[in-house]
Amino acid sequence: MEKIKEVVEKVVKRVFEVEIEAGVERTPEGIEADFATNVAMKLAKEVRRNPREIAEEIRKGVEEDGELEGAKIEVVGPGFLNFTLNDKFFIQEVEELLDDFDKKVKSEQYRGKVVVTEFSDPNPFKVLHVGHLYTSIVGEGMSRLIEFAGGEVHRTNFGGDVGLHVAKTIHALLACGRQFVSSDASRARPPLRGSRSPDLARKLRYADENKTVSPLVADIELLAECYVRGTRLYEEDERARGEIKELNKKIYQIAERGEGNEEGLSEEDKRLAEMYWQGRALSYKYFEQFYERIGVKFEKFYPESSVVERGRETVLRELGNGVYERSEGAVVFSGEKYGLHTRVFINQEGIPTYETKDVGLLLTKNEDYHFDESVVITGNDIVDYMKVVLKSVEQYAPELVRKTRHVTHGNVRLPGNEKMSSRKGNFIKAVDILDDVFERTKSEIIGLAAIKYAFLKYRVGGDIEFDAEESVRTVGNSGVYLLYSAVRGKKIINSALRVETPDILVGLNEFERELAKKFMEYRGVLREAVEGLAPNVVCKYLFELAQEFSRFYEHCRVVGDEREAERVKLVKLFVQVMEHGLFLLGITVPEEM
């Protein structure tokens, strides 16, 4: 497919002196030919000529070119070029792919580029919910696509270790007088592996008596509970709101002083500081364990406290330059003149908001990595917010904004339309999903594959539905189905006996041919996936590939067949493509299932 594309583009350039991308696709079902392109019609618009005539010229050009020797090329309909290739062509492609797969499939779209990705972004003192699971998987998928395309990727993570949510949580924590079970974060043990019933989460608050649950998880549960309580108080109780705001200021000061620097603090504040640093450490420990479990590795965590000063300085400096302005005692950016809305960067109490922290983050990331591109992956509820922040930064660092790309995804919906909110505490935790699916598959590796695939098969942007039961189904468009097809392939390779004998494919039956045709689509698929940072494109292809392989498997005996060696080659290539594609999705194939 890519070969056809290349040849056609070459011919077009030579004959028409126009650079144009030739979209080559498989022909719809029922049409004799293998592949088709509509370049002639595209070109017709540009050069204002009859598309059929143009197609005719391209056809001649391609025939003269000789690279697609033996191909039957037809001009049909309004100007499609239909290609029917002979087996020799397919065989050659298969052999080439097998010869040096990585090189043949390689993409250069990000070659030499330093790319910083930022995703997941959980807040310390809060619990990881399904949304974090989703965004982590999407972010990892995109990072891998960029890496595959030659980019030097640095995965970063930004989280609110200071801010109102922390004050709310700590307020409730102080009020209830509870202590962390794992008071020393370094002693915290990894969470339980394997099965846990979904409702166990509720029992976790009695974790001190229940030795089967890690102290760390119990502490995080405690924080979650306190966040819910604190939020309720903040909304309902005037006095508590005042106290929380005061607490918020204090926490900022504590964070600013840094850990261990408690000189001159009152006894009460020392206790507060201790609680803050403990809670923060526990949260990061908990995050790390979670990421390790899902196979995501961040190079750097940027706690908000580490960029807030940079942000504040910048905002205040640019306040002097007229980018930001004072309004009602706060520092704001008026987005209206750019068709956006106004946002507060430093509030009336003098505390920097998220906006300012994001400014600091943007600048800090740039200084740390000198990136060519920064990809920020977040939920889509934040699009307009981010536009305002970026527009403000554009006023004094236009280059930085040009290099920044904000990619957004939707929320995870569960069947039955349950609404989730971490403020109310009725959300689904990330571990609940993990545990549920691991329980169903009895395997972490398969369960993880099921979840990742279930999340990534949707186009990034809109809300998605996650159905745990469907995700582990072995039939249909599921990760398990893909895994199974790959494992089957491996099994064949292992039991094949006469691999050594004839090593060149001599001919193809209809199933072999279809499979080979599918292999040829892979490069184009990768190009498209990288271009759009679209893991779902890879998913769709891999599913179709698995179907094609299953068909082949069903109809063509490999082991023991007289054409065993030839067929093993096709199976090998299948496994190679499948593993390669799944790797880009963050999924690994087990040896057995």
Place this chain on the structure above:
RNA sequence: GCACCCGUAGCUCAGCGGAUUAGAGCACUUGUCUUCGGAACAAGGGGUCGUAGGUUCGAAUCCUAUCGGGUGUACCA
């Protein structure tokens, strides 16, 4: 109110820099098979692509309007 996103088969979704007869999966109906591990394959029914206009030789795809759903819209993150 304004802005953005989304309305494609009963359900969940692809397709949307226009183009050959609108595609999958699930569910439903019916077959194949004592298998290189059925966690399989094959066949079938099911859609006026929210609605109405427009541009075009040609529109699910582009434009306009309209209806329905979601999100955001100054001191949360």
